Amino acid sequence: MNCLKVSLGATLVPLLFTHKDVTRVLTSLIRFVFISFLFSSTAVFSANNVTNSTEPNASKVAPQPISNSQLPEWFYRELTSIRKDVSVLDATGASKEQIQELKERVGKVEVRLEESQLHVDGKLNEQSGRIGDVHSFISQMGWLIGIVVTIVTGLAAFFNINARKAAITGATEAANEKLAEWTEKKETELTVKFDKKLAELSEKHEKEFQKIRDNAEEQSFESDINEAYSLASKDRNDEAMSHINNVIKQVKNSDLDKHQRIHAKALYYKALISYAGKQYENEMKTYDALVKQFKDSENSYIQELLLRALINKGATLGELNRLEEAIIVIDSLLERFKDNTEVDLQVLLASALMNKGAMLDKLNRLDQAVIVVESLLKRFKDSTQLDIQVLLANALINKGAILGKLDQLEKQVAVYDDLLERFKDQYELVLQEPIAIAMVNKGVTLGQLNRLEEAIKEYDNLLERFKDSKELTLRKHVAQALMNKGITLGQLNRSEDTIVVYNELFERFKDSRDSSAQEQIAKALVNKSAILGQLDRSEEAIEVSDILLERFKDSDVEAIQEAVSKALVNKGARLGKLGRLEEALAVYDALLERFQDSDELALQETMSRALMNKAITLVQLNRSEEAIAMYDALLERFQDSDELALQELIANALMNKAITLGHLNFSEEAIAVYDALLERFKDDDEVVIQRQLASALCNKAELVLVGNGKEQSVKAIKEAIIFLKEGYRQHRSIMEMLNFIIDESTVSDVLSKIEDIPESETIGWGFNEIRPVIENLESPRKEQAEAFARFFEDHHDKAKLKEELDQISNT
Structure with missing residues (x-):
């Protein structure tokens, strides 16, 4: 029994609670119940959201920052696609249909975004409901706390009435205060953060859509401008002008930067359309309007358009041969942009200086032209920009050409040497061509200086440097170098070497489709035929002419047509040399038939030679009357020409006609022809013409001696002697x-x-x-x-x- 006996005092001691102990136990209990309920409520809230994951979800209000990855996948997929399309349209230009399609897609995205916004608003309402649930929970917790307090009160009453009252009062007040503070704080934080993020997203999306709308509008204007220019290229200038004026009308009163750019561009293209329609005055007026409208603009794109407009105006004035006005325009733009350091504009300024030099060259103000080119070289000498390097190379070529006109051949060679030294290590294609041109021109200039061996060496240097080039722009200079080398060897009377070079040219370029290479082949075959004729290898010469005639029989290229006509003349001459006179006549007739309607100067000259040779051949066949008819045909056809080559042939035709008349014992008629020759060319200082006049006076004196008395003979002889000096x-x-x-x-x-x-x-x-x-x-x-x-x-x-x-x- 002793073991069952319990002392009352010993039993009461362990069950005593202080106020602190009660508060701690109560707080723990409240936390346990609240957290359990909150976890249960959150789980339900999240589960509800998962069911709508494919639509815009703005209800997730966890305290971490909202990232773009939380936006709906469909939105970013469509936005990325639109951005990509806009980029492509920016790069390639757009048709009206493409612009319309893009606008429709933007509209669809906006509709879906509005639907998403409505869904977000719904979720916000739902979240407000959740916050209300929290308030209900707090009320329930108050009821629960009351129960707990009652339990504790009962315990306290059983054990200690004072302790119970203190514990209930303190715990209740502390729990209510802490819970109210936490709830209010969290509700405020969640609402502020969500409102802020939603505002940021809305602003961002609006900017994206505005950018798309701006791009679509700009592309629409660009499309209209491009379409207008395309119409102009098809000679539909009225339609083109209507399109471009419509663009100008829509933007001319707007101060927006994007509209200002479009306005400037539209004016620029309007001028180009006028140029395409050969409305040159309207073109220049439009350039003036562009410059006046935007003279104060600081936009770099518009500044470039202004510079291009002034350059184009100068070029048009040059084409109209209003060179002095053109130079004034160029000087004005050089002054206007003299302090501009924009890289793109520097290239245009260099081009303007090039144009000014060319116009001074046209005006035969060669010394001034050289000064302008030298100023260009000085201004941009240190530039490493490729476009300007190309302009400098071309400027040196132009300077060399001008010095050639000034007959300063040694300086001309020095300029080409400067170019070749400056760019010797440059291998960009755009610089290779000026190098090749300089080498060809240097060879030609050395030939003019009679430094023929040096000229051949220069051509060989070019052939070595570009021998493996596949670029058409360089291959044509290789062909030109071979052609020039052959001519130079001919001047050195190295006929066999010349033939070898012409053969090399033919073999190297016979399969080329490049027209310039084919022209060189045609010229080489003509020259080869002529050299074989000079070597009295007439059969071979005829064979070469036949190769040319067969190869180019259907060509309508002017230079090749000229070569064909010369080949026919050479073939006729070789046939005449072989005594095959009737065949020679047939060749000349074929030439005259083929080119009878041509008004090209080179072909006119060849035809005059064919008429001359045909007349001579007729004389050889003792068909002198027909020969005289040929001379008359030649004189009739070319009597009004003032071209030197044709004038020489006319003088020769008059001379031969008079000789033929003399052979027919028509002395008076012959003397009359000599007098006509002397009268026509009495003021001509050309050496060839002067020699013809000397021969005509001597021949006339012979005829006077035959048919007239001594007195008239003495007079005719004296007249000739006075002329001969x-x-x-x-x-x-x-x-x-x-x-x-x-x-x-x-x-x-x-x-x-x-x-x-x-x-x-x-x-x-x-x-x-x-x-x-x-x-x-x-x-x-x-x-x-x-x-x-x-x-x-x-x-x-x-x-x-x-x-x-x-x-x-x-x-």
């Missing part, structure tokens, strides 16, 4: 021979004049017309005159002539 020594000696025939001179006088004839002036001469006069002379004058005639007609051997004259004197 101290030149034309052979002609002068022939006139002395005529004086001898009419007994106005002695053998010694004639011999003295013959002694003065230089070896280089030896020309063939015939005396068929005066042969009867010589035959009627008395001996020994007759024999002496015949000796003089043989000298001029046959051998030109002065020693032999003296020997014959001595024999005659001793007989």
Whole structure:
């Protein structure tokens, strides 16, 4: 029993509670019940949200920051697609249909976003309901706390009434205060954060959509501008102008930067459309309007348009041959943009200087042109920008060409050397072409300086540098170098080497489709045929001409047509040399038939030669009347031409016609033709024409001697001698021979004049017309005159002539 006996005091001691102990136990109990309920409520709230995960979900209000990844996947997928399409349209331009499609897609996205916003608002209402649930929970917790307090009170009453009251009061007040503070704080934090993030997202989305709308509008204007320019390129200028004016109308009164850019661009393209329609005055007026409208703009894009407009205006004035006005425009733009350091504008300024130099060149103000080019070279000498480097290279080429016109050939070579040294290590294609041009031009200039071996070396340097190039722009210069090398070798009388070079050119480019290479092949074949003719290899020459004629029979390229015409002339001449005169006539007729309607100068010259050669061939066939008809046809066709080459042929035709008439014993008609020749070209200083006039005067004197008295003969001979002066020594000696025939001179006088004839002036001469006069002379004058005639007609051997004259004197 002892073990069951319990002391009351011992039993009460462990059950005593202080106020602190009660508060701690009560707080723990409240926390346990609240957290259990909160976890249960949160789980339900999250589960509800999962069911709608494919639509915009703005109800998740966890305290971490909201990232873009929490936005709906469909929105970012569509926005990315639209951005990509806009980028493509920016790069390529857009049609109206593409712009409309983009607008519709933007509209659909906006509709879906509005639906999403409504859903977000619903979730916000739902969240407000959840916050209300928390308030209900707090009320329930008050009821629960009351129960707990009652339990504790009962315990306290059982054990300690004072402790119970203190515990209940303190615990209740503390729990209510803490819970109210926490709830209010969290509710405020959640609401502020959510409102802030939602506002940020709305602002961001609006900016994105505004950007898309702006791009769509700008692309629409760009599309209209591009369409207008496209219409102009198809000669539909009225439609083009309507499109461009519509764009200008929509933006001209707007101050928005984007509209200002469109306005400036539209004006610029309006000017281009006017140029395409050859409405040059309207073009320049539009450029003026553009400059006036935007003269104060600081927008870099608009500044570039202004510069381009002024450059184009200057170029148009140049095309209209209003060169002084063009130079004024260029000077104004150079002054306007002199302090501008924009890289893109620097290239345009360099181009403007190039244009000014070219216009001064056209005005034949060559010294000023050189100064302008040198200012360009000085201004941009240190630039490493590729576009400007190319302009500098071309400026050096232009400077060389101008120096060539000034006949400063040594300086010209030095300029080309400067270019080649400056860019020798540059291998960009756009610089390779100026290098090739400089090498070709240097070779040509060396040839003009008669430094032919150096010229050939320069061509070889070019061929070595670009021998493996596949670029068409460089291959055409390779072909040109081979052509020039062949010509230079010909000047050195290295005919066989020349033929080898022409063969190399043919083999290297025979399969090329490049027109410039084909032109060089055609020219090489013409030259090869001519050289073979000079080597008296007429059959080979004809064969080469036939190759050319077959290869290019259907070509309508002007340069190749010229080569074809020359090949026909050469073939006719070779056939004539072989005595195949009828075939030669057929070739000339084919040429005249083929090119009878052409008004190209080069072809006109070839046709005149064909007419000349045909007439000569007819004379060889003793068909002199037909020959005279050919000369008349030539004179009729080209009588009004002032081209030097044709003038020479006209003089030659008059000369040959008179000679042919003389052979037919139509002396009076022949003299009339000589007089026509002398009258037409009396003021012409060209050497070739002057020689024709000298021959005409001498031939006329012969005919006068045959058909007229001594007095008229003396007058005609004197007229010729006055014209000859101290030149034309052979002609002068022939006139002395005529004086001898009419007994106005002695053998010694004639011999003295013959002694003065230089070896280089030896020309063939015939005396068929005066042969009867010589035959009627008395001996020994007759024999002496015949000796003089043989000298001029046959051998030109002065020693032999003296020997014959001595024999005659001793007989």
